[in-house]
Amino acid sequence: xxxxxxxxxxxxxxxxxxxxxxxxxxxxxxxxxxxxxxxxxxxxxxxxxxxxxxxxxxxxxxxxxxxxxxxxxxxxxxxxxxxxxxxxxxxxxxxxxxxxxxxxxxxxxxxxxxxxxxxxxxxxxxxxxxxxxxxxxxxxxxxxxxxxxxxxxxxxxxxxxxxxxxxxxxxxxxxxxxxxxxxxxxxxxxxxxxxxxxxxxxxxxxxxxxxxxxxxxxxxxxxxxxxxxxxxxxxxxxxxxxxxxxxxxxxxxxxxxxxxxxxxxxxxxxxxxxxxxxxxxxxxxxxxxxxxxxxxxxxxxxxxxxxxxxxxxxxxxxxxxxxxxxxxxxxxxxxxxxxxxxxxxxxxxxxxxxxxxxxxxxxxxxxxxxxxxxxxxxxxxxxxxxxxxxxxxxxxxxxxxxxxxxxxxxxxxxxxxxxxxxxxxxxxxxxxxxxxxxxxxxxxxxxxxxxxxxxxxxxxxxxxxxxxxxxxxxxxxxxxxxxxxxxxxxxxxxxxxxxxxxxxxxxxxxxxxxxxxxxxxxxxxxxxxxxxxxxxxxxxxxxxx
Amino acid sequence: xxxxxxxxxxxxxxxxxxxxxxxxxxxxxxxxxxxxxxxxxxxxxxxxxxxxxxxxxxxxxxxxxxxxxxxxxxxxxxxxxxxxxxxxxxxxxxxxxxxxxxxxxxxxxxxxxxxxxxxxxxxxxxxxxxxxxxxxxxxxxxxxxxxxxxxxxxxxxxxxxxxxxxxxxxxxxxxxxxxxxxxxxxxxxxxxxxxxxxxxxxxxxxxxxxxxxxxxxxxxxxxxxxxxxxxxxxxxxxxxxxxxxxxxxxxxxx
Numbered sequence: 001x002x003x004x005x006x007x008x009x010x011x012x013x014x015x016x017x018x019x020x021x022x023x024x025x026x027x028x029x030x031x032x033x034x035x036x037x038x039x040x041x042x043x044x045x046x047x048x049x050x051x052x053x054x055x056x057x058x059x060x061x062x063x064x065x066x067x068x069x070x071x072x073x074x075x076x077x078x079x080x081x082x083x084x085x086x087x088x089x090x091x092x093x094x095x096x097x098x099x100x101x102x103x104x105x106x107x108x109x110x111x112x113x114x115x116x117x118x119x120x121x122x123x124x125x126x127x128x129x130x131x132x133x134x135x136x137x138x139x140x141x142x143x144x145x146x147x148x149x150x151x152x153x154x155x156x157x158x159x160x161x162x163x164x165x166x167x168x169x170x171x172x173x174x175x176x177x178x179x180x181x182x183x184x185x186x187x188x189x190x191x192x193x194x195x196x197x198x199x200x201x202x203x204x205x206x207x208x209x210x211x212x213x214x215x216x217x218x219x220x221x222x223x224x225x226x227x228x229x230x231x232x233x234x235x236x237x238x239x240x241x242x243x244x245x246x247x248x249x250x251x252x253x254x255x256x257x258x259x260x261x262x263x264x265x266x267x268x269x270x271x272x273x274x275x276x277x278x279x280x281x282x283x284x285x286x287x288x289x290x291x292x293x294x295x296x297x298x299x300x301x302x303x304x305x306x307x308x309x310x311x312x313x314x315x316x317x318x319x320x321x322x323x324x325x326x327x328x329x330x331x332x333x334x335x336x337x338x339x340x341x342x343x344x345x346x347x348x349x350x351x352x353x354x355x356x357x358x359x360x361x362x363x364x365x366x367x368x369x370x371x372x373x374x375x376x377x378x379x380x381x382x383x384x385x386x387x388x389x390x391x392x393x394x395x396x397x398x399x400x401x402x403x404x405x406x407x408x409x410x411x412x413x414x415x416x417x418x419x420x421x422x423x424x425x426x427x428x429x430x431x432x433x434x435x436x437x438x439x440x441x442x443x444x445x446x447x448x449x450x451x452x453x454x455x456x457x458x459x460x461x462x463x464x465x466x467x468x469x470x471x472x473x474x475x476x477x478x479x480x481x482x483x484x485x486x487x488x489x490x491x492x493x494x495x496x497x498x499x500x501x502x503x504x505x506x507x508x509x510x511x512x513x514x515x516x517x518x519x520x521x522x523x524x525x526x527x528x529x530x531x532x533x534x535x536x537x538x539x540x541x542x543x544x545x
Numbered sequence: 546x547x548x549x550x551x552x553x554x555x556x557x558x559x560x561x562x563x564x565x566x567x568x569x570x571x572x573x574x575x576x577x578x579x580x581x582x583x584x585x586x587x588x589x590x591x592x593x594x595x596x597x598x599x600x601x602x603x604x605x606x607x608x609x610x611x612x613x614x615x616x617x618x619x620x621x622x623x624x625x626x627x628x629x630x631x632x633x634x635x636x637x638x639x640x641x642x643x644x645x646x647x648x649x650x651x652x653x654x655x656x657x658x659x660x661x662x663x664x665x666x667x668x669x670x671x672x673x674x675x676x677x678x679x680x681x682x683x684x685x686x687x688x689x690x691x692x693x694x695x696x697x698x699x700x701x702x703x704x705x706x707x708x709x710x711x712x713x714x715x716x717x718x719x720x721x722x723x724x725x726x727x728x729x730x731x732x733x734x735x736x737x738x739x740x741x742x743x744x745x746x747x748x749x750x751x752x753x754x755x756x757x758x759x760x761x762x763x764x765x766x767x768x769x770x771x772x773x774x775x776x777x778x779x780x781x782x783x784x785x786x787x788x789x790x791x792x793x794x795x796x797x798x799x
Contacts, residue, residue, distance in 0.1 A: 108688055133584055162586035181683075185643055190590045199654075203647075206685050 003061050006031040009074050010059065010081075017078065020135050021085045029057040029081060047147075049230040050080040054240045057084045063230065070145035071138075079138035083231050086127040087238060095239045095247025097197070098123070100254070103264050104198050108205035112267045114212055118205045124231055125155065125204075126191045132163050133192065140165045146230055151211050154179055154186075161187045182207050237271075241330055241346075244272070252300035258388050261300075262293040277330070294385045295435045301388075302396035303331075309368055309401050323357035331431070368405035369462035369489075370427055373398060374453070375438060376469030378415040378446035381495075384439050391468045392438050394493060398466045399434050409434055410456050415442030417449035424452060447474040450482055457486065465490040471501040480507040483514055490514040593647070596640050600648050601658055603634030604669050612662050619664055619694075619715065627665055628698065631672035642682040645673045649686055649693065663713060667695030674706050675699060686710035692732065697725040700742065714751070717744045720761060736763045737773060755780050755788070 010029050018024065032051065049063040059077055067076045092098040101122060106115035131137045143156055144167045156167045157174055161183060174180055185207040189200045239247065248265075255261050265272065277296065328337055328351035342351040375395050377384075384392040402409050408427040411434055415421035421442040425433060446469070457463055465486075471494040473479060480503075483490055490513055494501045497518065508514045611627045649670060652661045670693060674682050680703055686693070692713035697706055702722030711729035720739035727744075733751035736744050741761045749767035756773025763780045772780060772788055780788040 129584070129586065133582065162584060162589065164585040187586070187589050188593045188643055188647070191586065193590075199650075202688065203650075206688065 002065060003031050003033055006059060006061050006064055006073065006077065009077055013074065013078055013081075017081055017085065020082075021089055024085055024089050026055050026057065026085060026088060029059055029084075032058050032060050032062075047230055049076070050084050052084055052087065052238045054238070055088065057081065067142075067145060071141055075138040075141060079142035080231065082131050082135065082137045082139055083124075083127055086131050087123065090130045091126040091194075091197075092123050094250075095243045096250040096254070098239075099247055099251045099264055099268075101197060101201050102267075103255075103260060104201045105205045106263070106267070108202050109209050109212070111216075114209070114216060115205075115267070117212060118208065119201065120229065121151070121155065121208065122201050122204050124229070125158070126197075128159070128231075129162065129191050132165075140167060142230075144168050149215070151208070151215060154182055154208075154211060157183045158186045162191075178210070182211065244277075245331060248296065249300045249303050252297055253304045256301070256388060258294065258297055258384075258386070261297045265293040265296055292436070292439075294439050295432065298384065298392055298396045298439060299331075299431070299435055301393060302400050305397045305400075309405055320356040322354035324355045325352045326355045327351070328353045329432075367462075368402060368407045369464050370408045370410070370460060371398065371402045371464040371466055372410045372412065372453070372456050373438075374412040374414065374448075374465070374467040374469070376415070376446060376467075376473075377413050377441045377443070378421075378470075378472070379443045380446065380470050380472055381441075383441045383443065385441060391493075391495065395438050395466065395468050396435065398491075399431070399438070402464075403429055403431060403434075411437040412452060412456065413437050413440050413442075414446075414448055414452075416445040416447050417452060418447055419444070421445070422449065422452060424456070426456070445474060446470075446472055448479055450478055453482065457488070463488050466493075467491070468493045470495045471498065471504050473500065476500055476504060480504060483508055483511065487513060491517070493517045593644070596638065596644050597647060597651065599638045600640060600644060600673070601651065603631070603638060604648075604658065604666070606634055607631050607665055607669055608660060608662065612660075612665055624664075624668060624695070624698070624718075627668045628672060631665075631669045632676070635669070635672045635676045640673070640677065642677055642679050642684070645670060645677065645682065646684045646686070648673070649684060649689060652693075653690060661691060663691065663694040667693045667713070667715070668698060670696055671698035671700070675701055675704065681705045681707070683707045684709065687729070694732075697723070697744070700725055702742065711748075716746075720744065722761075730767070733770075734773070736761070736778075739763075739778065 007030070010031065014028055018026075047063070049060050049067075051058040051060065059080060064073050064076050067073075092101060098119070102115055102119045105118040105122070106112070109115050109118055128139050128143075131139050140159070140163065143159060146152065146156075148156060153169060153173055157169050157179065159165070160167050160169055174183075186204060189203055190196050191200065193200070251264070252261055322338075325338060325341060328342070328346075328348070330348060332353060334346070336353040336356070337346070338352050338354050345351060373395050375391060381391055382389040399409050406429075408429050410427045411423070411425040413423040413425075421444045423437050423440050425437040428434065457465075465488050467490070469492075483492075484507075490511075492504070492508075492514060494504070494516070501518065505516050505518075508516070607627065607630050610630050611623070652658050652666055674697070682705070684707070686708055687710035689710055692711050694713035695715045695718065696708065696712050697717040697720060698715070699719045699721050700706055700717065700723030704723040705726070706723065707726040707728070709728045712727050712731045714732045714734050715737060716727065716731045716735045717725045717739060718734065718737045720736065720742040722741040724743045725745070727746045727748075730748040731746045731750050734753045734756055735746065735750050736754060736758050737756040739755070739758045739761045741759075743762050743764070745764045745766075747766045750763075750765045750769050752771035753773035754765075754769055754771065755763055755775045755778060758773075758775050758778040760778050762778060764784075765780070765782050767783070769780065769782045769787060775788055778788075779786060
């Protein structure tokens with residue numbers, strides 16, 4: 001009964017709230033059922049007033065009932081929704097900002113759980129302060145009536161100071177040793193200046209850390225999880241899978257540091273698994289292996305670059321028709337989803353996509369050939385699992401380009417191949433498998449085994465080759481000889497100037513199908529390779545330049 | 546030739562067009578344009594920024610006067626002179642201990658302060674601490690990437706300076722009766738020339754500890770790498786008196 005009453009309140013105030021927040025694209029909030037007290041259910045989440053999953057806000061009826069003696073239900077609901085909406089419209093705004101704030105907090109507090117709590121507190125302070133500043137809101141009234149622990153009291157004291165509104169914190173509590181000092185420090189932070197949030201959260205964490213550590217110790221000794229945040233918890237649930245995807249991509253591009261990215265991904269591994277990352281055999285299939293943060297880093301970083309490929313005429317190219325099903329994974333296009341066998345859901349593990357097969361046809365249609373990528377992982381190359389390897393990034397960009405054009409990619413990862421230092425992946429379109437082989441590092445000598453390469457090129461009428469190495473290959477002559485025999489398009493990228501590279505360049509300079517790219521600074525690889533490949537694939541572009 | 550009066554524009558508009566022009570398409574939002582109240586936060590942030598600007602300007606002037614070539618040699622005379630200049634600028638600013646901490650972090654932010662020269666920076670921070678209104682100052686500097694030299698220079702009696710984090714060389718030199726607590730490690734020449742007061746280092750300390758110290762006490766919670774030529778005073782290592790008492794040669798490695 002009460003549930004319906006709360007829902008009707010929401011329906012009544014929702015248009016006004018939307019207008020107040022300038023019409024955010026958020027669905028109408030719902031009310032979570034009030035548990036039956038006789039059955040003793042629902043104690044767990046009673047302290048949480050608002051839950052947010054993806055963009056759906058859910059008001060906890062039990063919480064509103066609990067608060068109705070202190071303030072009218074309508075005002076409680078309005079305050080909770082004001083707070084919730086501001087998370088979408090101001091802070092954290094997106095998953096990338098959330099990750100960034102978390103990473104900064106972790107630099108100060110060092111602990112994963114503390115950093116999560118710290119970033120949540122910071123985000124809440126910003127959201128509430130933004131609301132109080134910009135909109136008529138019931139948030140101060142809600143804070144006045146909320147049950148508070150030590151940290152909540154300090155934060156309410158902070159609100160009193162920075163909002164200039166009395167929240168009923170008794171002066172005796174303000175004079176507790178250290179608390180006034182903490183609040184004085186916290187009050188100096190420019191919460192509403194988005195450009196300084198990184199610096200601000202570090203300051204916030206530095207000041208609040210002793211209290212949080214103390215509370216964690218107390219909770220540890222009690223063996224409990226502590227008080228719930230009435231304004232909502234588990235902020236990672238706010239984001240949709242696409243937002244998480246975009247956030248990781250932006251974060252990888254912004255940090256460009258493997259270790260930092262790895263740290264954050266590992267800290268959020270449980271939540272990311274919930275979003276479908278790191279499952280067995282591709283993102284989003286059943287239970288399984290842990291997230292490989294290294295692979296995810298290169299995957300997300302490579303998504304920031306795109307390599308245009310000029311298509312080549314392929315013979316006997318007929319139209320494609322749906323042939324069989326395969327599981328859908330996050331990041332795959334939606335257009336091939338079979339809604340009938342996916343039960344109308346977009347969910348890793350359930351959703352299926354059509355695998356298309358080429359029909360028999362005549363004529364010359366343009367298409368993208370498959371690609372064989374040879375990557376050097378000898379001792380002279382950077383270990384991609386230790387720091388950012390631009391060789392792997394370059395190969396990853398090429399992989400994406402071919403996969404996006406519906407082609408398959410084979411990988412030949414070599415170090416001392418004749419002695420077994422190699423990994424071969426046959427033609428596939430499974431991105432995760434490809435990245436796993438690309439990220440493999442042998443760290444030994446450098447020698448190619450042509451016996452390995454030949455079977456990969458045989459039987460393929462149209463095939464592109466992409467090799468990325470420092471050219472310090474023991475049997476370079478054999479490679480030159482091999483390239484001399486084939487007519488396929490070859491893109492060779494070598495790092496730095498050395499006599500081996502010069503020899504290779506000289507030997508193949510007359511071959512029109514081979515393009516060589518010298519990269520003096522490793523950092524240039526993704527850029528120069530992208531541009532030059534464009535030149536290579538687009539002859540008109542060369543003429544103009 | 547221009548006509549003396551510009552041609553009059555016709556003000557007659559079709560009735561429907563007139564209403565079309567005068568109507569604000571965002572009229573609906575107008576009623577809900579909530580006034581943005583000035584929160585006390587704005588004033589606090591503004592005044593904090595203003596103080597930080599003045600502190601920053603003082604530091605830049607100190608660099609202009611004392612480190613023209615952006616090179617600064619640590620010598621007795623240069624320290625004294627730099628401190629006198631720092632005192633001159635610091636006296637003009639009204640600030641709190643939190644401003645000093647913010648300044649320490651701002652030093653690492655090259656966009657805000659272009660040059661961090663550890664010597665003058667340390668002298669300037671010492672002057673800020675000595676002239677602060679508070680008797681007890683806590684600087685939470687554990688995330689600072691740079692270890693600041695010369696911190697606690699001439700800390701006077703009645704003052705207590707607590708640093709969370711590590712400090713560089715010449716920590717607490719010329720201490721004048723104050724109490725300096727370092728929660729982390731300290732480097733070489735700590736307490737050199739101190740005349741009185743107490744230095745408490747929670748972790749380890751470097752070489753030349755207490756060189757030419759004339760009085761006061763140094764307590765080290767960890768290891769002392771080496772003592773300097775001490776004239777008078779006491780040095781404790783893990784609650785054990787290491788000077789005077791057991792004869793120790795200068796810079797004896799433990």
